[in-house]
Amino acid sequence: MGKVGFGYDFHRLEKGKGFLLAGIKIPCKYAITAHSDGDILLHSLADAILGAIGEGDIGRYFPPGRKFTKDISSVRILGYSLELARKKRYKIANIDTTILLQEPKLTSYKTRLSESIAKLCRIPVELVNVKAKTTEGLGDIGRKKAISCYAVVLLERR
Ligand SMILES: [Zn+2]
Numbered sequence: 001m002g003k004v005g006f007g008y009d010f011h012r013l014e015k016g017k018g019f020l021l022a023g024i025k026i027p028c029k030y031a032i033t034a035h036s037d038g039d040i041l042l043h044s045l046a047d048a049i050l051g052a053i054g055e056g057d058i059g060r061y062f063p064p065g066r067k068f069t070k071d072i073s074s075v076r077i078l079g080y081s082l083e084l085a086r087k088k089r090y091k092i093a094n095i096d097t098t099i100l101l102q103e104p105k106l107t108s109y110k111t112r113l114s115e116s117i118a119k120l121c122r123i124p125v126e127l128v129n130v131k132a133k134t135t136e137g138l139g140d141i142g143r144k145k146a147i148s149c150y151a152v153v154l155l156e157r158r
Pocket of ligand 1 (some may be wrong): 009010011034038039040043
């Protein structure tokens with residue numbers, strides 16, 4: 001029996017020199033405001049994995065506002081959720097993600113983002129899909145004040 005998990009994340013954007021997605025620096029005129037390193041792609045993915053195994057969310061293990069989570073690498077957060085899934089004898093069947101942002105265009109990054117997620121999860125890149133969409137200029141995301149991300153993961157028994 002497979003287990004499906006869903007994750008969502010949202011962060012404010014401010015003027016800056018770029019932000020992290022799946023551990024890759026995306027140079028642009030914006031930065032993500034966050035207590036951690038603000039990697040929304042990894043945050044939503046970690047939440048999806050925790051959701052699939054019924055282990056709450058990343059806030060349970062890495063609460064925002066605490067000293068030990070200040071600027072914490074999201075690679076560690078993802079690694080923790082993967083470890084919990086592994087202990088419950090689950091492995092990733094596939095991952096699908098959608099990033100919502102107005103700028104910059106991520107077209108040229110999608111392959112690298114998929115490869116990075118695959119590497120961090122130690123799975124073949126064919127099992128990872130990364131999509132990016134704008135909100136056609138509407139709302140906080142359209143006004144470049146925010147960025148969000150959705151992730152779905154299917155886990156199967158090892
Ligand atoms: Zn986040």
